[in-house]
Amino acid sequence: MGIVWTIIVGFLVGLLARAVMPGRQGMGIIATTLVGVGGALLAGYVGQHLGYYKLGEPVGFIASVFGALVVLFVWKKLLNR
Secondary structure (H helix, E strand, O other): OHHHHHHHHHHHHHHHHHHHHOOOOOOOOOOOHHHHHHHHHHHHHHHHHOOOOOOOOHHHHHHHHHHHHHHHHHHHHHHOO
């Protein structure tokens, strides 16, 4: 059941990141989910190892959106070469 929650939260995080990022992002539901999950993993790894928050805290969701913004920015830069 943990993987299902990861996918659902990743999709929501990806949607929020796409809504905040200026410009048009031409990606579908799978790419949006991958960006969200990648951002959540990035933010979770960095935030927890630096001691900013622990697993399961609400701030982790906000950090996931920021992580997804970083992943989306890199994604756009790589595709616009």
